[in-house]
Amino acid sequence: DIVMTQSPDSLAVSLGERATINCKSSQSVLHSSNNKNYLVWYQQKPGQPPKKLIYWASTRESGVPDRFSGSGSGTDFTLTISSLQAEDVAVYYCQQYYSTPRTFGQGTKLEIK
Amino acid sequence: QVQLVESGGDLVKPGGSLRLSCAASGFTFSDYYLSWIRQAPGKGLEWMSYISGTSGDKYYADSVKGRFTISRDNAKNSLYLQMNSLRVEDTAVYYCARGRDTFNWGQGTLVTVSS
Numbered sequence: 001d002i003v004m005t006q007s008p009d010s011l012a013v014s015l016g017e018r019a020t021i022n023c024k025s026s027q028s029v030l031h032s033s034n035n036k037n038y039l040v041w042y043q044q045k046p047g048q049p050p051k052k053l054i055y056w057a058s059t060r061e062s063g064v065p066d067r068f069s070g071s072g073s074g075t076d077f078t079l080t081i082s083s084l085q086a087e088d089v090a091v092y093y094c095q096q097y098y099s100t101p102r103t104f105g106q107g108t109k110l111e112i113k
Numbered sequence: 114q115v116q117l118v119e120s121g122g123d124l125v126k127p128g129g130s131l132r133l134s135c136a137a138s139g140f141t142f143s144d145y146y147l148s149w150i151r152q153a154p155g156k157g158l159e160w161m162s163y164i165s166g167t168s169g170d171k172y173y174a175d176s177v178k179g180r181f182t183i184s185r186d187n188a189k190n191s192l193y194l195q196m197n198s199l200r201v202e203d204t205a206v207y208y209c210a211r212g213r214d215t216f217n218w219g220q221g222t223l224v225t226v227s228s
Binding site (some may be wrong): 040 | 148157158159160172174175208213215216218219220221
C-alpha cells in the first residue's frame with residue numbers, strides 16, 4: 001500500500017497570510033503513460049464531509065477559489081492557500097489514486113492564529 | 114447537482130450485522146463507480162470498497178475483506194454495504210462517494226459498535 005504522510009499535523013496562520021501543507025507518498029504517484037500525478041486534495045470543515053479541492057495534483061475543482069493551489073510531482077506535493085480567509089479553517093487531506101487501496105494522509109488541521 | 118444520502122447507521126453489538134444504503138441523484142447512476150469510505154470519530158479517512166457501474170468490478174480493503182459486501186441496484190439508484198461480524202473498531206461515520214479515484218461525498222451515517 002502507498003503510505004501518505006502529511007506535514008505538519010496542525011498549522012496556525014494569520015488571516016491574509018500564506019498557508020502551506022505538505023504531502024509525501026511512500027512511492028511515486030506519477031504515471032509514466034500520461035505524465036499525470038494521481039494525487040487529490042480535500043477540505044473537511046467541522047461536521048461536514050470532505051470536499052474535493054484539487055485533483056491531478058494541481059487542477060482546481062470547479063468553483064474552488066483561486067487562492068487554493070496545488071503543486072509537486074512524484075512523491076512530494078504541496079497545497080498552498082495564498083491568503084488565508086476565515087472560512088478556510090478546516091482539516092485538509094491528500095489522497096493518492098495511483099493504486100488500490102486508495103490511501104489518505106492523516107490530515108492537517110488549519111487554524112487561525 | 115450530485116446528491117448522495119446515506120442511511121442505516123445504528124448502534125450494534127460486536128459480532129452483529131448492519132446494512133447501509135445510499136440513495137443517489139443528480140447524475141447517471143449506472144455510469145459511475147461508487148465507493149464506501151469511513152472516518153472513525155476524531156480520526157482520518159479510510160477507503161473501504163468500490164464497485165463498478167455494472168457491478169463487475171469490486172475491490173475491498175484488507176480491513177473489511179470477507180466481512181463487508183458492496184452492492185448496487187441501478188434501477189433504484191442505490192448503493193449498499195452489508196456489514197457482518199462487526200467489531201468495535203468499525204465504529205465510524207460511513208460515507209458513500211461517487212467515484213473510484215477521486216470522490217464526491219455524501220453526508221455520512223454513523224455506525225457505533227459497542228456492547
